[in-house]
Every structure is written in C-alpha cells, then in structure tokens.
Amino acid sequence: MSDSDPSLLKASALAPWRSPLARALHRNRSKPYSRYCQLATVTAVGRPANRTVVFRGWLPDTNTFTLVTDRRSAKVADIAAHPWAEACWYFTHTREQFRLGGPIQVITSADSADSSLASIRQTAWEGLSANARQQFYWPHPAQPRSAEADFLSQSGGETAPKTFCLVLLSPQQVDHLELRGNPQNRTRYTQPNGDDWLVTAVNP
Amino acid sequence: MSDSDPSLLKASALAPWRSPLARALHRNRSKPYSRYCQLATVTAVGRPANRTVVFRGWLPDTNTFTLVTDRRSAKVADIAAHPWAEACWYFTHTREQFRLGGPIQVITSADSADSSLASIRQTAWEGLSANARQQFYWPHPAQPRSAEADFLSQSGGETAPKTFCLVLLSPQQVDHLELRGNPQNRTRYTQPNGDDWLVTAVNP
Numbered sequence: 001m002s003d004s005d006p007s008l009l010k011a012s013a014l015a016p017w018r019s020p021l022a023r024a025l026h027r028n029r030s031k032p033y034s035r036y037c038q039l040a041t042v043t044a045v046g047r048p049a050n051r052t053v054v055f056r057g058w059l060p061d062t063n064t065f066t067l068v069t070d071r072r073s074a075k076v077a078d079i080a081a082h083p084w085a086e087a088c089w090y091f092t093h094t095r096e097q098f099r100l101g102g103p104i105q106v107i108t109s110a111d112s113a114d115s116s117l118a119s120i121r122q123t124a125w126e127g128l129s130a131n132a133r134q135q136f137y138w139p140h141p142a143q144p145r146s147a148e149a150d151f152l153s154q155s156g157g158e159t160a161p162k163t164f165c166l167v168l169l170s171p172q173q174v175d176h177l178e179l180r181g182n183p184q185n186r187t188r189y190t191q192p193n194g195d196d197w198l199v200t201a202v203n204p
Numbered sequence: 205m206s207d208s209d210p211s212l213l214k215a216s217a218l219a220p221w222r223s224p225l226a227r228a229l230h231r232n233r234s235k236p237y238s239r240y241c242q243l244a245t246v247t248a249v250g251r252p253a254n255r256t257v258v259f260r261g262w263l264p265d266t267n268t269f270t271l272v273t274d275r276r277s278a279k280v281a282d283i284a285a286h287p288w289a290e291a292c293w294y295f296t297h298t299r300e301q302f303r304l305g306g307p308i309q310v311i312t313s314a315d316s317a318d319s320s321l322a323s324i325r326q327t328a329w330e331g332l333s334a335n336a337r338q339q340f341y342w343p344h345p346a347q348p349r350s351a352e353a354d355f356l357s358q359s360g361g362e363t364a365p366k367t368f369c370l371v372l373l374s375p376q377q378v379d380h381l382e383l384r385g386n387p388q389n390r391t392r393y394t395q396p397n398g399d400d401w402l403v404t405a406v407n408p
Contacts (some may be wrong), residue, residue, distance in 0.1 A: 031296070038292045040244035048245035048252055050292035052301050085258035088242045092235070092296065096257050098369035131386075138387060138407065145405040153385040182335075183342060183355040201340065201349040 008105050008168045009116065011061040016197050017064060017174040017189045021089075021098055028091045037089035039067070039169075041078035041104070049078055053087075056124065065100060065169040068124060068132075071108055072140050072163060079106050085169055095179040100171040109167040127162035136163045178204060206240065212309050212372045215265040220401050221378040221393045222267060225293075225302055232295045238329040241293035243271070243373075245282035245308070253282055257291075260328065269304060269373040272328060272336075275312055276367060277345050283310050289373055299383040304375040329364035340367045380408060 028034035035055045041050050056066045065087065069075055079085070080146070086101040111117040133156035139146035174189040184204040189197050232238035239259045247253050260270045273279055283289070290305040315321040329337070337360035343350035347360050361381065378393040388408040 033294070034295045036294060038242035038244075038254060038294070040242075040252035040290075042246055042250060042252050046246060046250065046286065047288050047305070048244035048246050048286075048290045049303075049305075050242060050254060050290040051303060052292060052294045082250070082252075084251050085243075086252045086254040088256060090237070090240065090242070090256045101253075102250070135387075135408070140407060142390075142392070142406050143300060144407075147392075147408055162280045171368060183339075186346075186349075188346070202346050203348075203350055204341070 006170075007103060008064050008170045009059070009062065009120075012063060014194070015063040015174075015189065016199050017098070017171070017176060018058075020176055020187075024082065024089075024091045024094055024096055024098070027047050028093045031093060034091055034093070035053070037087045039075070040086045040088065041075055041076050042082040042084070043074075044081040049074065051075065055089075056127070059168060063171065065171065066124065067167045067169070068128065069106070069165050069167055070136060070141055070163050071106075073156075074142065075167075076106050076165060079104050079167070086170060087171075097175075097177045097179070099173075099175040100169065101174075102170045102172040104167065104169045107168065109160065109162045111166070121166045122160055124166045125164055126158070130156065136161050136203075150159070211267050211307060211376075212374045213263070213324075214264065216267060216399070219267040219375070219378075220394065220403050221302070221375070221380060221391075222262075224391075228293075228295045228298055228300055228302070233298045235297060238295055238297070239292065241291045243279070244290045244292065245279055246286040246288070247278075247282050248285040253278065255279065255389055259293075260331070263372060264325065267375065268355055269375065270328065271371045271373070272332065273310070273369050273371055274345055274367050275310075275338060275369050279371075280310050280312075280369060283308050283371070291373060291375075301379075301383070303358045303377075303379040304373065305378075306374045306376040308371060308373045313364065313366045313368070325368070325370045328370045329368055330362070334360065340365050 036052050038050055039053045040050045053067045085104040089098045107117050107121045135151050137154040139150045172191050176187045178185040186202050186204045187204050188200045192198055240256050242254055243257045244254045257271045287308055289308040293302045311321050311325045338357050341358040345356045376395050380391045382389040390406050390408045392404045392406050396402055
C-alpha cells in the first residue's frame, strides 16, 4: 500500500459538496449514529461488500474522508484488490443521503518509511478513545469466537499497533438526495476534467 | 432478466437469521427509517455502488428480501452486469447490523410471460402507496433536472407501469453484529453445502 495515490493527500480547496454535508452533520449531531455510514467495496472475486463504518473526520486541508480499520479485516483485502469505494451516508433526522465515490487507500504500519503517511496514521491513533483502541489488540476478526479471556482489555500504548490502519477515501463523484420535498431535490457533483467540480441538479 | 435464478423464488424453511432480524425490525419499529438499508452492487466497469433502499417485505414462503426500483435507475444496469448484492442494515435503536449477501434479480414488465414472476410483480405494485407509485411516472432519474410541470402527479393505474421493477435478493451469507456488549457479539450464517445453514459465533 506504499503506492500512494497522490489525490488522497493533496491539499485542495473545499469541494462544493462539503458545505451541504457539513450542514447535515451539524443538523443531525444529536444522534451519535449520524457519524456512521455504509462503505461498499468490491472483493477480490468481484462481489460487492458493504458494512457500517465510523466517519473519523477529514484529512486536514483536503476533501479526504478518514476511517480506521483493523489490518486483519476483510475490507483491507478488498481495497488491495480494488482501490475504489462508495460510501452511502443517510441522515435520519433531515432525511437526506450522500453517496461519496472515489479512490480509497489503506495506510498501514508498513508505510512508516513515508513520513507524511506515518504521521497521519499516528495522529489518527492518538485521536482514538481507549475503548476504540482496545479492539486492535483483540483476536482475529471474523474467526471462530475466542475465549473471553482473549479479549482482556489492554490499555494500548501511544504507538499505534501493527493492526491499526487509517483508511482514506477521496470522493470524485458525490450524489446528494434530499427526501423532503416532492419531487425530491437531487444534486450531482462530478469532476469531468480533473480538479474542477461540476454541480448539476438532476431528477430524483 | 428472464433468466430466473430458481433460488430466489423457491419456497424454503425460515432461515435461522430470520428470527434475530425479525426481532430487530420489531424492536426498532418506532423509527420508520428502520426499514431502510444500504444496497451495494457492482457496476458494469467493476466499481462498487451503494444507495439506500426500502425493505418491502419477504417474498411469501421464502427468505427472499424484496425492494422496488425504477427500470431506468442505475442499479438495474448494475444487477444485469453483476447479479450479486450485499445489503447492510444498521438498526440505530438496538445498535446492531445485518449484512445480507446473495444473488439478486430484477423482475421487469418483460417478464410477463412467466406468470409467477408477473404475478409477484403485480402484487408488489398493488402494495405501494399512491405517493410511491407516482415516482414511476416521473422523468428519467439522474438526468438533468426537468421542469416542475413534468412531475405533475399521476394517480397511477392498477396495472404496474413499464418503469416499475421488483427486485429480489436471496441472502446466502449473513453477518449479524451486535454493538452492545464488550466484546460485541457477532454471528455468521453460511450455506457451505447448499440449503443447510451453518451458524458460527465469530470474533467481532
């Protein structure tokens, strides 16, 4: 995963979909699950996979969405095979959906030679709660259930363990649907010529 | 789409994951959005696509999940290219997730020659509210926004319009994660030898 996609880290102006998404996050902030969305990837054999993930904020000065995962989780293998994902984010209070599609990259402990990657991974680790950190010391995810004693809590040091990965998704196409209203409003954000965003009102 | 996958329509005993899923639907019933989940498919070019869909119930006497869609929507083309999907269903009140992966099929007006397909499609149409029916008479989804007048409400007849499709997803692998508890409980349901379900407690 040292083949870093430069678009994921590149500083860039706020994309035009960031403002409606920030508004949705703000207006739905009373519900902790408003920071959850569903991340679709494609497995090595070409099947879709879909799971709930927690939004961990934007990489500073970019439009790159961050999340964390365990290196042993299936999504890491999916992304290695197909480095593109689509997140679907539904906000229950304001009844609106954002779909964010684009290249995705996993930053692992093996990326320690690249100081900028190592530094953003370490910063993400430091931002985790003690509870969230614990899980990276647990037995292998999705394997037959281990004994209770294997889940004994470990405090977790200040250095990210090898299981800890930061995942970066840099949307290149965004679809915003507002269910309120009849007909509903739907807006597409695309980058037909590279960096510049094209904003189009489309039919729901 | 006349190449019907027999597993989608076949009568079968209640799968073991149906009971915890029914319980989740019941315990989260006060939230209308508990019937929404995110459906991941793979596009013709091999990228993941993900959007919120509404659960429209089980096909009678089967474990087949139903939803409705517009024939002109991108997901119909995705499914034609890759007839496998994974739905991710997160219940906010009980804090649990179901992932349902399996073959998926679209039943369109072109399937009228098969009387069983035509009949379940027609029954699904009759079960829709007037509001839900209207959208099938609207302009082409995802095209540049049409004039307001093009969205004038049509009552919709008793016969399903050509745009109306019923979609069937027959899960062959189910993953149930309960976030409550530390460590969380996670259960996998698979069919290693065809019809029989294997239930395995796995690590979260």
